[in-house]
Each structure stands twice: as structure tokens, then as C-alpha cells.
Amino acid sequence: MTSSPGPASSASTGSGPTETDHRTYDVVVxxxxxxxxxxxxxxxxxxxxxxxxxxxxxGGECSYWACMPSKALLRPGAVLEAARxxxxxxxxxxxxxxVGAVLARRNSFxxxxxxxxxxxxxxSTGIDLVRGHARLTGPRTVEVHHEGQATTITARCAVVVATGSEPVTPEIPGLAEAQPWTSREATAAQEVPDSxxxxxxxxxxxxMATAYADLGSTVTVLVxxxxxxxSMEPAAGExxxxxxxxxxxxxxxxxxxxxxTRRGSGVEVETEAGVVTAAEVLVATGRRPRSGDLGLETVGLEPGAPVTVDDSLRVAAVPEGWLYAVGDVTGRVATTHQGKYDARIAGDVIAARFGAAAQEEADGHVEPAAAGEQPAWSRYRATxxxxxxxxxxxTRPEVASVGLTEAAAVEAGHAVRRVEVPFSSVAGAALxxxxxxxxxxxxxxxxxxxxLGATFVGPEVAELLHxxxxxxVGEVPLPRLWHAVPPYPTVSEVWLRLLEEYGL
Known part of the structure; x- marks a missing residue:
């Protein structure tokens, strides 16, 4: 279903909407x-x-306050330690x-x-932009407020909720008044606190404890x-x-x-064991879906709760299948890469349901949004x-994991065996x-x-994860995996040691 966005397509320039702005698009994200x-x-x-x-x-959280700046802060310390x-x-x-160079490099990222x-x-991709806070006002209708002006946008086909998550501030007396750091302040700070x-x-x-210790702060972590x-294997946390x-x-x-309590230029954190003082306090106690002020109640959903979706990322509770949600806001995923995976699937589903090709094949077309009708490895299912x-x-050491932990696998009813080897058994790791x-x-x-799962703990193990x-994902049988020969001498030879430990 292709059609022009109407006379208000100047939104792609990022200019503010007018007070009487009404627009129609196929898809609103x-x-x-x-x-x-x-x-x-x-x-x-x-x-x-x-x-x-x-x-x-x-660009969102990942670009400015999460993935990119946090890793830019962490990488210099890791490189220095690797040399040593x-x-x-x-x-x-x-x-x-x-420190100044580290922060400047972070700023660039x-x-x-x-x-x-x-x-x-x-x-460059032909996608328009409207700036402002959006709320659903009913089926396929969104109202956007920005600088005292309002824009009403109607979606012909679908609305996609991709509003992410927000930090949770626990209800500790005085914490909110102390104006604590969240992940945003920690990743964007232009000065390093003494403590x-x-x-x-x-x-x-x-x-962040790792990064700020690298940058010279005296860091205390209260758990x-x-x-x-x-949520990971206990060995990782240890x-x-x-x-x-x-x-x-x-x-x-x-x-x-x-x-x-914030006193002057510092904070005091009281615990049953005593008082900890520092220049700043960072709250990193979890995140929740950013769904509290999106007008979800106008379509029968609960504000503030995860937006529950099926494997096609469609909100099944909303009639006619026009509402989708992807990323952190669904409660299914909590990483950018997994959220992008869901987003690609949702976008493909919407394109297949409503796009030009779907219109050309309308006679006898099988709607891919019906996730239950799709095979497990379909590009239209987020399996x-x-x-x-x-x-x-x-951190240092790094932790990289995929799939189920041993405890999660047992809880899910699988018959499992845990196989573990140290990197000291691998010549490439010693080199x-x-x-x-x-x-x-x-x-x-x-x-x-x-x-069912794998966990690696050690230097640079992120590169072993894929x-x-x-x-x-491929459910590769271990006897077949035995024939995937790792090169010598590399750290990936740990795969050989793991399979040998299993008994192959």
C-alpha cells in the first residue's frame, strides 16, 4: 500500500509540526x-x-547513553591491561x-x-521524522506534542512501539532528592568523580564500576x-x-x-552496616519498559507494563492486528542487538502484510503475521x-553467554550435562x-x-560467542560439531577441549 505522506512531508527535515498538522502514513514507528x-x-x-x-x-539510548559510550569508556582500560x-x-x-583522551574519544562515539x-x-532512506512525545489516542491514531504544538498522525496499516526502557529508581528514603546518576549520567559524564x-x-x-575504577575513581558496589x-552462570558473577x-x-x-543524603558536593549512603560516602551515587538496579505514557489504555492495554507480543511481534490483544512492539518495551529482550533482530522481523512482517508485493499477491496470499502458521526458522518469527x-x-574478565544457563535448562525440564574447561588448557590463550x-x-x-547454552568468562571472550x-541456533549435534576444527594456536581451540571433556 504505497502513497505519499501528504503535504506535511517536510517532517523529514526535523522541523517542528504546525498546530493544525494532520498526517497519514502507512506505518508509524x-x-x-x-x-x-x-x-x-x-x-x-x-x-x-x-x-x-x-x-x-x-539514535536512542544505544547511540548516546548505553552501548556506544559505555564501551568507549571501557575499551582503553582493557587495551592497557592486555598490554601489561x-x-x-x-x-x-x-x-x-x-582520562581526557578517553572522555574525548567517548564523546566522538x-x-x-x-x-x-x-x-x-x-x-536518505525516505523515512520521515516527527519530533515530540507520542501517545496513542485510539486505533491507528497517534498524537504528538512538541513545544506547545500538536500533530495527529494516522497509520493506514500499522503502529510499531519501540520506546525502549527506562531506569528503575528504588524507593529508598532520600534517593530521589539526592539526584543520583543513572546509566545516562554515568556514560555521559564530562568529569570523573573522585569516588x-x-x-x-x-x-x-x-x-560502570570497571570503567570508573579505570578512570581513577574510588568505587564501592553495594549489592x-x-x-x-x-541471570548468568554463577561462575560468571564470581x-x-x-x-x-x-x-x-x-x-x-x-x-x-x-x-x-546529598551533603554539599557528596552523598552519604546509609546501610545497616554503616555509612558509605562518595562524590556521586549511581543507581543501576534495573530497568522497566518505557510504556507508562503512551496512551496504551486507549486500545485496552495496561500503561507501564510490558507490551506483550507474539513471535511476529504483533500485539495479539489488540483487534485487527495493527499494533506491533519491538525491543525492551516488550519485556522479551534487554539488549540492542536482540531488539534490532525483533525489529527486522516486525518490519518484514508488516511489509509482507501490507507492502506493494503483498498487494500484488493479494489473491491467495498467506499472511505472515500469523506466527503460529510459520515454521520455526521463518524470517517472520522471532524464535x-x-x-x-x-x-x-x-567487564574484566569479559562475560559472553548465549541460550540457557544450567539452572534454566533444568527448570525447563531438559536432561542436561554441564561441561567446563579452563582457558589454561588452551595454548592460544597462553600466547x-x-x-x-x-x-x-x-x-x-x-x-x-x-x-542449549554456552558461557565464556575471560579476556576478549565476546569474539568467541558467535x-x-x-x-x-542451528542445533548442531555435538558429533558433527567435532568436525569443526579450530585453528591452532588460537583461543578458539577451547572448543576442542570442551568436546573432549564431553567425551568425544
């Missing part, structure tokens, strides 16, 4: 982050007119990180928080539970805790803040969300650094002899 961009792009390839609505910066881990190179390392380049990309208290034990908490990275402590970070488990989620934590550390863990379905992902 709420959220201009990486996930929303992918959904818009794939739908547009089907010949549909598409508009993206974004209240902040086009090899005799001969270590003697050439005579100084510490140049965040485009200095200017989205002009991202807007230009939208324009930092981190509340939480997940990915953001451990990565309510008894381990870090609670290794990361040990790595943080090696770098001077004070990691305290079983510690719950009871009050936070990876169920058993092949991937995650990398860029990479003088003090070999880390381990690799496989979770094997013993009935089918296929991988091979494991292919094995999990």
Missing part, C-alpha cells in the same frame, strides 16, 4: 532508537510510507590512562550528543543479593567480583541502602528470543597473555546431544 530505526527501514523496503516519532535524540599481561609489551607501558547524522540517515557508589549488581553496575550478574576487587573496587554483598538470547558484559584466566562452560541437552550462537 514510536521511538527513533536503533530498534525503531530498523523496524522503520524494513517496513519501508516493502514500499510503505513510514514516519518515526522521537521525543529525544534520533604480556612480557615484553608490559615493559613498554609506562603510564596510566589519559556519542557524536557529542548531536543526532544530525542519524537524521540524515532517515532522510562513586554503585547500587546494583547487574550489567550496568559492573561495567542487595549475594552475587553479581544473577569471576567478575574477583576482577573488580583486583582493581580496587569494594564489592559488598547482602547490603541494602536504607537512606541516601531466537526463546532459546538463543545473547549477552556480553564488557595471548602470560597469566591465563577464565573458563568456558557448555550446557548440553544429553538426549539430543545439542547445545560460534556458540550458531551452534545453539
Amino acid at each position: 514510536l521511538g527513533g532508537g536503533a530498534v525503531g530505526e530498523n523496524a522503520a527501514d524494513r517496513a519501508g523496503r516493502g514500499g510503505l510510507t513510514v514516519v518515526v516519532v522521537e521525543a529525544e535524540l534520533v 599481561a604480556v612480557d615484553g609489551a608490559a615493559q613498554g607501558v609506562t603510564g596510566m590512562l589519559d 556519542a557524536s557529542s550528543w548531536d543526532d544530525a547524522g542519524q537524521v540524515q540517515w532517515l532522510e 562513586l557508589v554503585v547500587l546494583g549488581g547487574g550489567v550496568v553496575a559492573t561495567e 542487595r543479593g549475594e552475587r553479581l550478574l544473577g 569471576a567478575v567480583a574477583a576482577g573488580l576487587r583486583t582493581r580496587g573496587v569494594d564489592v559488598r554483598f547482602g547490603t541494602t541502602p536504607t537512606r541516601v 531466537a528470543d526463546h532459546g538463543a538470547l545473547t549477552q556480553v558484559v564488557f 595471548a597473555r602470560d597469566e591465563v584466566e577464565g573458563r568456558a562452560i557448555l550446557v548440553v541437552d544429553t538426549e539430543r546431544e545439542v547445545l 560460534a556458540a550462537t550458531i551452534a545453539v
Whole structure:
């Protein structure tokens, strides 16, 4: 269904809408982050007119306050440590990180928080942009408010919710008043505080504790539970805790803040065990879907809750199948790469349902949005969300995982065997650094002899993950995987050691 966006197509320039602006597009995407961009792009390839609505910066969380700036902060410390881990190179390392240079490089990766380049990309693909906060006002209808003006947009075919997630601030007395950092402030800071208290034990908490320790802060991590990275294999959290402590970070488990007070240029965090003081406090206790003010109640959904979708990313609870949701807002995924995967599928589904090719094949056309009618490996079904989620934590050591942990596999009813080997058994790992550390863990379905999950803990293990992902997604039988010969001497030879440990 192709048609012009109407006389108000000047939105692609990013100019503000007029008070009487009414527009019609085939597809309306709420959220201009990486996930929303992918959904818009794939739908547009089907010949549909598409508009993206974004209240902040086009490019979203990943580009400016998450993936890109956080890894830019973490990489220099990792490189410096890698050099110091090899005799001969270590003697050439005579100084510490140049903090100003690290922050400047980070700024460049965040485009200095200017989205002009991202807007230009939208324009190049023929996707329009409307800036402002969007709310559904009824079926296929969105109202956007920006600088006192309103734009009403009607979607002929579909609306895609791609608004991401937002940090959760726990209800600790005084915390909100203390104006704590969230991940945004931590990744965008232009000065490094002398000291930092981190509340939480997940990915953001451990990565930012690592980064700020590298940059010279005295870091204390307060964890309510008894381990870090609670959704991963216990060995991963144990290794990361040990790595943080090696770098001077004070990691305290079983510690719950009871009050936070900002006094002058610093904060006091009270706990049952005493008071921790620091220049700043970072709240990294989790995130929730950003769905609280989207007008979901006008179409029968609960504001603030995950927007539940089927495997075609369609919101089945909304009649006529016009509403889709992708990324963090669904509660299915919590990473940019997995959200982009969902977005590509949703965009393809929408294009196949409503695009030019679908109109040409209307007679006898099988609607791909009916996920239950599609095979498991169809490009119109997000099956990876169920058993092949991937995650990398860029701490030191790094943690990379795909699929199910041993505990999750057992809980799901699988007959499993855990296989674990240290990287010290691999010659390539010894060549990479003088003090070999880390381990690799496989979770094997013993009935089918296929991988259900894999976890790697050690330096640069992110680069090992995709091979494991292919094995999990492809359900490659271990006897066949035995014939995938890893090159020598590389760290990937750990695959040979794992299969030998299994008994092949």
C-alpha cells in the first residue's frame, strides 16, 4: 500500500509540526532508537510510507547513553591491561590512562550528543521524522506534542512501539532528592568523580564500576543479593567480583541502602552496616519498559507494563492486528542487538502484510503475521528470543553467554550435562597473555546431544560467542560439531577441549 505522506512531508527535515498538522502514513514507528530505526527501514523496503516519532535524540539510548559510550569508556582500560599481561609489551607501558583522551574519544562515539547524522540517515532512506512525545489516542491514531504544538498522525496499516526502557529508581528514603546518576549520567559524564557508589549488581553496575575504577575513581558496589550478574552462570558473577576487587573496587554483598543524603558536593549512603560516602551515587538496579505514557489504555492495554507480543511481534490483544512492539518495551529482550533482530522481523512482517508485493499477491496470499502458521526458522518469527538470547558484559574478565544457563535448562525440564574447561588448557590463550584466566562452560541437552547454552568468562571472550550462537541456533549435534576444527594456536581451540571433556 504505497502513497505519499501528504503535504506535511517536510517532517523529514526535523522541523517542528504546525498546530493544525494532520498526517497519514502507512506505518508509524514510536521511538527513533536503533530498534525503531530498523523496524522503520524494513517496513519501508516493502514500499510503505513510514514516519518515526522521537521525543529525544534520533539514535536512542544505544547511540548516546548505553552501548556506544559505555564501551568507549571501557575499551582503553582493557587495551592497557592486555598490554601489561604480556612480557615484553608490559615493559613498554609506562603510564596510566589519559582520562581526557578517553572522555574525548567517548564523546566522538556519542557524536557529542548531536543526532544530525542519524537524521540524515532517515532522510536518505525516505523515512520521515516527527519530533515530540507520542501517545496513542485510539486505533491507528497517534498524537504528538512538541513545544506547545500538536500533530495527529494516522497509520493506514500499522503502529510499531519501540520506546525502549527506562531506569528503575528504588524507593529508598532520600534517593530521589539526592539526584543520583543513572546509566545516562554515568556514560555521559564530562568529569570523573573522585569516588562513586554503585547500587546494583547487574550489567550496568559492573561495567560502570570497571570503567570508573579505570578512570581513577574510588568505587564501592553495594549489592542487595549475594552475587553479581544473577541471570548468568554463577561462575560468571564470581569471576567478575574477583576482577573488580583486583582493581580496587569494594564489592559488598547482602547490603541494602536504607537512606541516601546529598551533603554539599557528596552523598552519604546509609546501610545497616554503616555509612558509605562518595562524590556521586549511581543507581543501576534495573530497568522497566518505557510504556507508562503512551496512551496504551486507549486500545485496552495496561500503561507501564510490558507490551506483550507474539513471535511476529504483533500485539495479539489488540483487534485487527495493527499494533506491533519491538525491543525492551516488550519485556522479551534487554539488549540492542536482540531488539534490532525483533525489529527486522516486525518490519518484514508488516511489509509482507501490507507492502506493494503483498498487494500484488493479494489473491491467495498467506499472511505472515500469523506466527503460529510459520515454521520455526521463518524470517517472520522471532524464535531466537526463546532459546538463543545473547549477552556480553564488557567487564574484566569479559562475560559472553548465549541460550540457557544450567539452572534454566533444568527448570525447563531438559536432561542436561554441564561441561567446563579452563582457558589454561588452551595454548592460544597462553600466547595471548602470560597469566591465563577464565573458563568456558557448555550446557548440553544429553538426549539430543545439542547445545542449549554456552558461557565464556575471560579476556576478549565476546569474539568467541558467535560460534556458540550458531551452534545453539542451528542445533548442531555435538558429533558433527567435532568436525569443526579450530585453528591452532588460537583461543578458539577451547572448543576442542570442551568436546573432549564431553567425551568425544
